[in-house]
Amino acid sequence: MKTIIASLLALFISSGIANAKDNLPPTRGQVINIVEWDGGTLPKVYERSEQMPFTQTDITRMVASGFDAPLIAKMIAERRYVGDASANGLIALKNNGVAPEIIQAVSKHALAPNRAINLTIYLEFEGESRMARKRYLYIMMPDGAIDRVFTADLGTVLSGHWKNDTLIDNTDPLLSRQVRRIAFSSTLPLKTYGQKEIRVFTSTRPGIYHIKDIPQQDLAGVKVYTIDYPTSSLRQDCRITVRHKQDALLTDKWHLVDTHLECEWE
Secondary structure, eight states, X not given: OOOOOOOHHHHHHHHOOSSOOSSOOOOXXXXXXXXXXXXXXXXXXXXXXXXXXXXXXXXXXXXXXXXXXXXXXXXHHHHOBOSOOSHHHHHHHHHTTOOHHHHHHHXXXXXXXXXXXXXXXXXXXXXXXXXXXXXXXXXXXXXXXXXXXXXXXXXXXXXXXXXXEEEEEOOOSSSOOOEEEEEEEEEEXXXXXXXXXXXXXXXXXXXXXXXXGSOGGGGGGOEEEEEEEOSSOSOOEEEEEEEEEEOXXXXXXXXXXXXXXXXXXX
């Protein structure tokens, strides 16, 4: 799979398009330029029923409590199953004494396995300057042998106009403050499950393709977040907020002051 970094400036000049397309672009390898999502929308989430789907723990507990196999199979058909329905997952159920009728219901009615995260990145800038001290934003997530890398040239972000581009705070009469908030949304494909470490940082260096290539001088500023990516779930939504503030000394520039990550699976 080729590694692709599309320069924002080159993208806009070569395409001759001032505004990004409404439709989300396809995923194109390890490195994805987040501003290409401008104006995109997230996929619809799974519609929740009044009762949550069963998990593997639910099934094994019900079996241990003496529920009849046909009744459990019927309830799985009504409420679905969220969990590992692969061969390994079904073998684990069998090893826990689950009846074949229930295992067949799990296989038939399990939610589809997760393939991607619906990711929204919020970039917030407090102040009035047009430059960032460290120009390049990176968001990195390991996915097996691949590092999924999201990058943006903050200079282009700051000088551009985006569909999800708003002022969220300009009302304090005692403290003149302007906070610009820009949101980019799309899907991040993932092939492996379990714990993953997401790294967020800015750098003066473009073209960082792998976690091991992060410059030594940037390591201290790397924010690391750990998520537990489930095999299947009702939701697959993650939101990252990256806040910049006008530098107190270099008032013509911003610097990164805070990041925040939250994910919803249920």
